[in-house]
Amino acid sequence: MALVKFNNIGIKALSATVPQNVVKTRSLTDYYTPEAIEKFIEATGIEERRLVQRDQCASDLCYKSACQIFGETDIKREDIDALFFVSQTPDYKSPGTSIILQDKLGLKKSTLVYDVNMSCSGFIHGMLMAYSFLQSPSFNNVMVMVGDTLSKITSVQDKGTGMLLGDAGICCVIGKGEQYGESFFSMNTDGSNIQSVILPAGGSRIPSSEETLKVKEYEDGSIRSLEHVIMVGPDVFSFAISELPRDIKRLLEYAGKSIDEVDKYAFHQANDFMTNYIVKKSKANPDKLLHSIQKYGNTAGTSIPLCMVHNREEIKSNDIILMNAIGAGFAYGTVLLNIADCKILKRQEL
Amino acid sequence: MELNEFVTRFAEEFDETPAEQFKADTVFKSLDEWGSLTALSIIAMVDEEFEKRITGADLRSVNTLEELYNLIQSK
Numbered sequence: 001m002a003l004v005k006f007n008n009i010g011i012k013a014l015s016a017t018v019p020q021n022v023v024k025t026r027s028l029t030d031y032y033t034p035e036a037i038e039k040f041i042e043a044t045g046i047e048e049r050r051l052v053q054r055d056q057c058a059s060d061l062c063y064k065s066a067c068q069i070f071g072e073t074d075i076k077r078e079d080i081d082a083l084f085f086v087s088q089t090p091d092y093k094s095p096g097t098s099i100i101l102q103d104k105l106g107l108k109k110s111t112l113v114y115d116v117n118m119s120c121s122g123f124i125h126g127m128l129m130a131y132s133f134l135q136s137p138s139f140n141n142v143m144v145m146v147g148d149t150l151s152k153i154t155s156v157q158d159k160g161t162g163m164l165l166g167d168a169g170i171c172c173v174i175g176k177g178e179q180y181g182e183s184f185f186s187m188n189t190d191g192s193n194i195q196s197v198i199l200p201a202g203g204s205r206i207p208s209s210e211e212t213l214k215v216k217e218y219e220d221g222s223i224r225s226l227e228h229v230i231m232v233g234p235d236v237f238s239f240a241i242s243e244l245p246r247d248i249k250r251l252l253e254y255a256g257k258s259i260d261e262v263d264k265y266a267f268h269q270a271n272d273f274m275t276n277y278i279v280k281k282s283k284a285n286p287d288k289l290l291h292s293i294q295k296y297g298n299t300a301g302t303s304i305p306l307c308m309v310h311n312r313e314e315i316k317s318n319d320i321i322l323m324n325a326i327g328a329g330f331a332y333g334t335v336l337l338n339i340a341d342c343k344i345l346k347r348q349e350l
Numbered sequence: 351m352e353l354n355e356f357v358t359r360f361a362e363e364f365d366e367t368p369a370e371q372f373k374a375d376t377v378f379k380s381l382d383e384w385g386s387l388t389a390l391s392i393i394a395m396v397d398e399e400f401e402k403r404i405t406g407a408d409l410r411s412v413n414t415l416e417e418l419y420n421l422i423q424s425k
Binding site for chain 2: 040
C-alpha cells in the first residue's frame with residue numbers, strides 16, 4: 001500500500017487489561033526439559049505470560065479497558081462515533097463482537113462498528129482505519145480495541161507457540177487536535193505466506209470435525225490439533241528481518257526523519273531475538289526500544305499498545321514514537337506518530 | 351566466504367554441540383541441538399555474513415552444511 005500521511009489526528013487515551021492468571025515459563029516442566037525452557041527464555045525473553053480462564057473472552061479484557069478510559073479520562077460514552085474491534089478470537093463467529101460491545105458499553109446507536117480479523121499487526125491496522133475515518137468531519141472520536149485470547153487456540157505442547165503466546169485486551173480512543181501534528185503510516189501485505197502462521201481448521205475451508213479436533217504428534221515433537229494455531233518461526237523471522245528494516249527506512253524517508261530523531265520504538269513484541277535484530281539492522285539505538293515481552297509473552301495485535309502501557313512512565317509528552325509489526329499473512333507495517341496529550345492509563349487485571 | 355569458514359561460523363551458533371562435530375557433510379537437522387531457535391540464529395548469521403535471505407523452506411530443503419552453503423551461494 002502507498003505511504004499515508006495524516007495531520008492533526010492522534011491517540012487521546014490508551015488502556016490495557018491482562019488476565020490475573022500468571023503462567024511462569026519455568027513452570028512448564030511437564031512439557032519441556034529445564035534446558036529447553038532456559039534456552040527459550042534466553043532467546044525470547046519470556047519469563048511469564050497472562051492466560052485467561054475458560055469463561056473469559058478477548059472482548060471482556062477490551063471492555064474493562066474501555067470502562068477504564070470512561071472512568072479515568074474526560075472522554076464520554078456519547079463522544080464515540082465509531083468502534084473497531086480487532087481480533088482473531090471473537091466471542092462468536094456471528095454476530096461481530098464490535099456489535100456486542102456497542103450495546104454493552106452503552107454507546108449511541110449512531111455508532112459505526114467493524115470487526116477486523118488481523119493478527120500481530122492488528123493495532124496499527126486498527127489505527128489506520130481510525131485515522132482514515134477521522135479525516136471525515138462526521139467522525140470526531142474513534143475507539144479501537146484490540147484483543148486476543150490466543151491461549152484458547154494454542155497447544156501448550158506446540159514447539160512454536162506453546163510457551164510464546166499470551167492474552168490481553170487494549171482500548172484506545174483516537175481523536176482530532178492540532179497538538180498531534182503529522183503522523184505517517186506504511187502498510188503492506190504479502191499473502192503468499194499464509195502457511196507460516198495459520199489456524200488451519202474450524203473455518204469454512206476446513207470445518208470443525210472430530211478429525212480436526214484430534215491431537216497428533218508432528219516431526220518436530222509438537223503435539224497439536226488442526227484447531228490449534230501453527231507458527232513456523234524461521235519463516236516469520238526470515239521474512240521479518242528482511243522486510244521490516246526496509247519498511248522502517250522507507251517510512252522514515254517519507255516522513256523526512258532520521259532514526260535518531262525518534263524518541264521511542266514501540267515494536268511488536270514477537271520475541272527478543274527478532275526485535276533486537278530488527279533494531280540492530282535498522283541502526284536504531286537499542287536503549288530507545290520499549291520492552292514488555294518478559295511479563296506477557298507475544299500477545300499478537302495487543303503487544304504494541306500493551307508495551308506502551310507497561311512502559312507508561314517512560315513515554316513523555318511530545319515523544320516521537322516508531323511502531324512496527326508483522327502478523328499472519330504476512331501483513332506488516334510501520335507507523336510514526338507524535339504522543340501529545342495521550343492519557344496512558346495504568347495496566348489493569350481481570 | 352569459503353566452505354570451511356562457513357562450517358566454523360555455523361558451529362559458533364550452537365552452544366552445546368562440540369565444534370568438532372561440524373563438518374561439510376554433517377546433517378545439521380539430526381543434531382540434538384537443532385530446532386526452531388537455532389534455525390533463527392542461522393538465518394540471522396546468513397543475513398549478516400552473506401547479506402542474503404534464507405527461508406525456513408530453504409533450511410528444510412537441504413540436509414548437509416555443504417548443501418546449505420551451495421544454496422546460499424546460488425542466491
